Amino acid sequence: MREAPIHTEESFRLLVEAIDDYAIFMLDASGNVVNWNTGARKMKGYEVDEIIGRHFSVFYTPEDVAAGQPGLLLAAAVAQGRVVSEGWRVRKDGSKFWANVVITTVRTPTGELRGFAKVTQDLTERKRLEEFEQLRALAAHIQAAREEEQIRIARELHDDIGQQLTALKMALAGLDSIVRDQEAGAARTAPHIADMHQLIDATVASLRRIAAGLRPVMLETLGLIPTLEWLIDDFMQRYDIAVEARIEADDMKLSEAADEGLFHIVQEALTNVARHAHADRVTIDLARDGRTCVLRVTDDGQGMTPAAPSRPTSFGLLGMRERVHHLNGTMSIDSAPGRGFRLTLIFPLDAVERKPSSPEGAA
Ligand SMILES: Nc1ncnc2c1ncn2[C@@H]1O[C@H](COP(=O)(O)OP(=O)(O)OP(=O)(O)O)[C@@H](O)[C@H]1O
Ligand SMILES: [Mg+2]
Structure with a gap:
């Protein structure tokens, strides 16, 4: 063989x-x-x-x-x-x-x-890929932890320190009124008490500024509704004006841009109420109406004379119009002296929803 x-x-x-x-x-x-x-x-x-x-x-x-x-x-x-x-x-x-x-x-x-x-x-390549995936997961984890932390800080600033400062301010006001009754002491203590008031106000302002800086994170992470609730709660505590919020946005999936726009619009509307309205009560309605999303902010304050020339430094309503325009919406104001102020904003759902729906069904 x-x-x-x-x-x-x-x-x-x-x-x-x-x-x-x-x-x-x-x-x-x-x-x-x-x-x-x-x-x-x-x-x-x-x-x-x-x-x-x-x-x-x-x-x-x-x-x-x-x-x-x-x-x-x-x-x-x-x-x-x-x-x-x-x-x-x-x-x-x-x-x-x-x-x-x-x-x-x-x-x-x-x-x-x-x-x-x-x-x-x-298996170097596989190992590197694994390490890369691990790093990515770690980075995502750190980012999420960071956001959670920021929200926690914001909440604590607001709920804890904010309330304590408010209480301190009230106590100080009480002290102030007692001392004022005693003429001799009043002259000496009044400037100190005034200083303290100012200091507390400045602290509250810083606190709000810091918390507001954390707000975009809240909006992004928690979404519009909880962030609005937080804003409204903050407003009520700060100005002692009742707010009734009827927010029924659950059946709409709003885009990030819409979340941001609506948040800033409500924020400006509330700021205006605090500054100009002398109102006791504000109502905020946000809901879907057919193929539109409607936001209304109504107060029972002194209202505005339509003819009143707007101050050259007034940018709030202008900015609001700008945001509304970006979201393809319309904005109208109903107000008369002594008859309150109502802002109505209407957005096409297509423009504010997360997934732009196809225009086929539209007549
Ligand atoms: N809720 C309200 N009640 C009564 N008047 C209002 C109300 N909201 C706005 N106004 C009137 O409209 C004007 C314009 O408001 P706008 O928000 O544009 O400017 P502003 O609040 O005066 O200044 P800023 O630029 O700081 O917002 C106000 O000066 C005020 O006279
Ligand atoms: Mg304003």
Whole structure:
């Protein structure tokens, strides 16, 4: 039988040698490299004659060598027949790659240890991708934690410190009125008390400024309704004006731009009530009406004379018109002296909803 069979030891050796995306080689019983395939050369950078006879610990980082890792792996392979490990390994040029390594014991038919078969796969790219994904997840987590933290700070500023300052101001007013009754003391204490009032007012103003800076985060994270509720609550405490809010926006999915626009419009409308209306009561209605979204802010204050020339420094209503215009809406004002003030804003749903609906159904 002179015909060369395909499965000879020689052809098997050629096969292993030719594989170039796995490093496949053998170690003798004490861990020295016995043979070397193309994949090993490519992955680790050593030529055959440079590596044969050297101990396989050259593939490990100095830290792993110091920790006795190579020896431990061989011992584990001897004990279990096979050991799998993943970790950073070192190329000839010192660069590192992430390796998945399988070490299997090779024994004689009588069970005597001849050495180890070692198959290594370079998983650096997969590892980098994993690390990248982890970093991304971490960044997202940090961002979310940061936003949560900002909302917490905003709430505490508002609910806690804000209320305490209000109480302090009331106590001070009480003290002020007592001292005023005692003429002699009044002259001396009045300036101090006035200073204190001013200081508290400045503190409240700073507090509001800081909290307002955190508000866009609230709007983005919690959405329009909770942010409006917060604004309204703040307004009621600050000016002692009752606000009835009928906000039925649940059935509308508003876009970020609409959330922001509506928030600022309500904010300006409330500021105007506080500054110009002398009102006892404000009603805010926000609801869907057919294919439109309607916002109404009504107060029972002194109203405005339509002919009253607007001050050159009045930008509130102008800014509001600008925002309404951006959202394709219309704005109207109903007011007469002594008859309150009503702002009505109507937006096409298409312009304020999150997903612009297709115009097919529109007549
Ligand atoms: N709720 C209201 N009740 C009575 N008058 C109002 C009310 N809202 C607005 N006005 C009148 O309309 C005018 C214009 O308001 P607008 O918000 O544009 O300016 P402003 O509040 O005077 O100044 P700013 O630019 O700071 O907002 C006000 O000066 C006020 O006379
Ligand atoms: Mg204004």
